[in-house]
Amino acid sequence: MEHEYAVAGWALSVLPEVRADALERITGEHRDMIERVVLRLHVPPCPNKNPKIRGMTDEEITDLFWEEYKLFTLKMGPYNKESRWNSPDVKAGRSHCWHEKYSLPYTVVLGFVGCRVTSKCLGIGAAERSWGDVKTIKSGNRSHISAESVEKRAILYTTARVNEARIQRQLMEKIDAEGPNTMFGDDDLK
Numbered sequence: 001m002e003h004e005y006a007v008a009g010w011a012l013s014v015l016p017e018v019r020a021d022a023l024e025r026i027t028g029e030h031r032d033m034i035e036r037v038v039l040r041l042h043v044p045p046c047p048n049k050n051p052k053i054r055g056m057t058d059e060e061i062t063d064l065f066w067e068e069y070k071l072f073t074l075k076m077g078p079y080n081k082e083s084r085w086n087s088p089d090v091k092a093g094r095s096h097c098w099h100e101k102y103s104l105p106y107t108v109v110l111g112f113v114g115c116r117v118t119s120k121c122l123g124i125g126a127a128e129r130s131w132g133d134v135k136t137i138k139s140g141n142r143s144h145i146s147a148e149s150v151e152k153r154a155i156l157y158t159t160a161r162v163n164e165a166r167i168q169r170q171l172m173e174k175i176d177a178e179g180p181n182t183m184f185g186d187d188d189l190k
Contacts, residue, residue, distance in 0.1 A: 008034045008037040009117040012072070012114040013095045084098075137150060
């Protein structure tokens with residue numbers, strides 16, 4: 001299962017083993033998928049606000065991305081400092097943080113794209129949870145609501161569930177918490 005954003009995240013990952021895999025296995029089909037993501041990220045509602053991008057055509061944006069990507073893969077230009085590749089963000093797999101520090105200030109397109117596609121949780125778990133939330137929303141008499149309405153309701157529903165879980169966790173981690181669901185938390189280390 002290859003989603004365009006997942007492919008772009010794979011190609012722009014800074015983890016050494018993922019980078020090696022991407023350099024070895026990237027194909028023309030993958031490049032086409034990445035190009036679609038790059039172009040999609042450069043239109044409203046969240047377009048690239050870099051002043052150098054104004055007035056550029058889609059072809060120019062794509063071409064500039066591939067020029068910057070070549071520098072990224074060959075560790076040239078802004079990527080030629082070994083200290084950047086030994087950053088704690090690389091070791092921890094925080095590609096989005098790495099791109100924010102070392103790509104965004106030095107590139108026009110790649111840093112913008114890299115920050116976005118590597119910061120998303122691209123695993124199947126989030127998709128499964130989202131689908132579960134949508135099934136809950138579209139139950140009974142609400143089975144034929146529009147996609148736009150489902151999307152908005154799913155965001156609200158999921159956000160509420162995450163906040164409830166966060167509150168519950170904080171209650172169960174308190175030092176004076178009682179019951180079978182209490183947890184060992186940071187407060188217990190004092």
